[in-house]
Amino acid sequence: MGGLCSKQISQGAQRILAEGVGSFILCFAILLSSETDATNAPTFYAAGFTLASLAYGLEHIGGHFNPAVSLGAFLQGQMSVLMLLAVILSQTVGGSLGGVLGNVLRATPIPSYNPPDLGKAFVVEAIFSGGLVLVSQSVGLFKNSQNPNSFFGVSLGFFLSAGVSSVSVISGGAFNPIVGMAVDFATLPQDPKTFQDLWLYFLAPFTGSIVASIFSRAVSGTTLCTSSHFSPCFCSTIHPLNSHTTTTYLTDTLTHRCTPWSTTSGQSRPGFAGAAPAAAGMRRRLRRRTGSLWMMGECLSLPPSASLLGHSS
Amino acid sequence: MPFIAPISEFVGTFFLTLVASLKSSDPTGPTKALSVGFILCSMVYTFDHVCGADFNPAVTLGVALRMGRLFKDLAKILTIILFQFGGAFAASTVAFLLQGYVEFPAPTGATGQVGAVFFEGIWTAFLVYVVCAVMTDITDKEQRSTSARFGHSRSYHGLAIGFVVIAGILCSAKSGAGSGGCFNPAVGISTIAISNKWQNFWIYLAGPFAGAVAGASFFTLLHLDRSISLDGSSDGGGAESVPISQYTFIDDYKASKLAMGVPQGGAYGSIALSPPKGAPTSPKQAFL
Numbered sequence: 001m002g003g004l005c006s007k008q009i010s011q012g013a014q015r016i017l018a019e020g021v022g023s024f025i026l027c028f029a030i031l032l033s034s035e036t037d038a039t040n041a042p043t044f045y046a047a048g049f050t051l052a053s054l055a056y057g058l059e060h061i062g063g064h065f066n067p068a069v070s071l072g073a074f075l076q077g078q079m080s081v082l083m084l085l086a087v088i089l090s091q092t093v094g095g096s097l098g099g100v101l102g103n104v105l106r107a108t109p110i111p112s113y114n115p116p117d118l119g120k121a122f123v124v125e126a127i128f129s130g131g132l133v134l135v136s137q138s139v140g141l142f143k144n145s146q147n148p149n150s151f152f153g154v155s156l157g158f159f160l161s162a163g164v165s166s167v168s169v170i171s172g173g174a175f176n177p178i179v180g181m182a183v184d185f186a187t188l189p190q191d192p193k194t195f196q197d198l199w200l201y202f203l204a205p206f207t208g209s210i211v212a213s214i215f216s217r218a219v220s221g222t223t224l225c226t227s228s229h230f231s232p233c234f235c236s237t238i239h240p241l242n243s244h245t246t247t248t249y250l251t252d253t254l255t256h257r258c259t260p261w262s263t264t265s266g267q268s269r270p271g272f273a274g275a276a277p278a279a280a281g282m283r284r285r286l287r288r289r290t291g292s293l294w295m296m297g298e299c300l301s302l303p304p305s306a307s308l309l310g311h312s313s
Numbered sequence: 314m315p316f317i318a319p320i321s322e323f324v325g326t327f328f329l330t331l332v333a334s335l336k337s338s339d340p341t342g343p344t345k346a347l348s349v350g351f352i353l354c355s356m357v358y359t360f361d362h363v364c365g366a367d368f369n370p371a372v373t374l375g376v377a378l379r380m381g382r383l384f385k386d387l388a389k390i391l392t393i394i395l396f397q398f399g400g401a402f403a404a405s406t407v408a409f410l411l412q413g414y415v416e417f418p419a420p421t422g423a424t425g426q427v428g429a430v431f432f433e434g435i436w437t438a439f440l441v442y443v444v445c446a447v448m449t450d451i452t453d454k455e456q457r458s459t460s461a462r463f464g465h466s467r468s469y470h471g472l473a474i475g476f477v478v479i480a481g482i483l484c485s486a487k488s489g490a491g492s493g494g495c496f497n498p499a500v501g502i503s504t505i506a507i508s509n510k511w512q513n514f515w516i517y518l519a520g521p522f523a524g525a526v527a528g529a530s531f532f533t534l535l536h537l538d539r540s541i542s543l544d545g546s547s548d549g550g551g552a553e554s555v556p557i558s559q560y561t562f563i564d565d566y567k568a569s570k571l572a573m574g575v576p577q578g579g580a581y582g583s584i585a586l587s588p589p590k591g592a593p594t595s596p597k598q599a600f601l
Contacts, residue, residue, distance in 0.1 A: 139359055152358070158354050162332050
């Protein structure tokens with residue numbers, strides 16, 4: 001591990017920049033497409049199709065354009081804490097700029113929006129943000145390597161469109177902290193109190209993201225750790241047919257190849273319970289060998305594909 | 314992990330029913346049809362690697378008929394249908410708590426109940442036919458060996474299924490067929506039950522299930538040369554048989570991959586190649 005090499009730094013900088021630019025375009029499109037009356041049909045499709053095209057355009061860098069999705073990627077061991085904070089900062093700056101610029105270009109500024117019922121708004125924001133994180137983790141990042149499917153952008157965009165059109169009367173349908181923030185920035189001149197419900201657009205998506213990441217870990221059929229900049233990633237894999245064996249892999253950050261690290265057999269406790277001691281032992285070994293305390297992403301998953309693990313040849 | 318396929322069906326049906334039962338923000342336009350089709354497409358892509366991604370008891374029935382597994386895997390099929398109804402009821406309850414009522418299908422057209430049940434049946438038959446075509450029918454040997462799908466033969470299956478539902482809901486408007494556009498017993502029955510309006514519920518059971526039988530039969534008739542057997546042996550015909558069923562549970566995954574000849578790198582990696590004592594010896598033992 002040692003120091004950071006230049007390739008890692010440039011990869012990280014590219015990713016941070018891509019997140020900012022993508023968030024800028026997403027918020028810009030949402031602000032410009034919003035109608036001033038209640039039926040917001042253009043926004044549903046503008047948001048969804050913009051997200052789909054951004055996902056396709058920035059696929060090679062792995063854009064999220066959503067702090068909730070980034071948090072999910074962090075929980076899956078895909079990013080380090082430092083990278084998560086940098087990405088969220090970049091998304092916030094980009095999204096706010098996009099919102100303000102979008103509002104400047106509009107003929108009529110969008111009206112200030114506050115959800116009528118905060119409890120219901122919280123519930124729907126959490127449910128659909130969780131679904132978005134689930135879709136993103138399933139199709140966007142993880143399944144691609146094992147189960148190639150080029151329709152990941154369509155899935156993401158369609159989910160966003162369907163969600164926004166269903167609940168935009170309840171919560172506004174952001175499912176994304178930076179979209180809530182961009183709308184608040186845009187409406188600040190007319191409504192100084194517009195930031196009072198901003199906590200909801202942060203808390204609800206993050207709640208949904210945590211739940212969805214736990215669910216995705218348990219359900220997804222692929223290995224959930226593929227890359228992390230600045231840090232290695234550990235994956236514990238429990239065979240679904242044979243919960244007595246836990247195999248731990250070490251993912252190289254540059255090549256994204258997994259190397260078997262250790263295999264624990266004969267765990268007395270079946271199922272996922274066997275993962276905790278394995279992960280603890282792995283952390284101790286990592287600290288001893290590297291002196292590094294960060295980046296332990298242990299991933300519970302079903303059989304990873306041979307190609308993902310670098311065993312294909 | 315057992316129950317992974319039923320739980321995935323639960324979550325997928327939850328989102329599908331939630332979108333279907335919440336009132337659309339733009340009730341006059343095609344927004345409702347697009348939302349339901351989009352969420353179905355998205356959910357199919359999300360869960361197609363861990364379950365059959367039906368989210369619809371009628372489709373599950375039709376695919377089971379087409380694969381010839383209805384009686385052999387009856388317990389699994391009933392489990393999946395139970396979880397689909399569970400997800401739909403959970404979503405209807407959430408929608409009811411959110412807005413005080415739920416959108417439920419009802420016959421509104423000039424032909425009344427008869428027209429509604431005919432349209433539901435015909436369009437569900439179309440839906441099941443398309444699902445059978447894009448998710449069970451593999452003709453290309455190379456494609457099958459390179460993709461580790463659960464019998465999912467096309468990458469555009471989600472789009473195809475979503476588009477069928479969009480078109481069906483657009484056709485079922487009041488001035489059209491007037492059935493409310495459901496094609497899904499789980500969505501229909503759960504929203505009707507939460508609304509407590511039972512006078513038309515039989516339409517949304519009889520129509521889709523009868524349509525599923527018709528669609529699966531029609532597909533089988535048109536594809537008699539493509540036989541299906543779970544052990545991977547092709548009993549005649551020009552095309553390769555499909556060794557895995559669409560409703561394969563996750564613990565059958567390894568067995569199906571072995572049947573497909575996919576090398577097992579997997580969780581054993583290159584270290585432990587033999588399972589330890591006490592490990593289940595056949596996928597059947599690990600089921601449920």
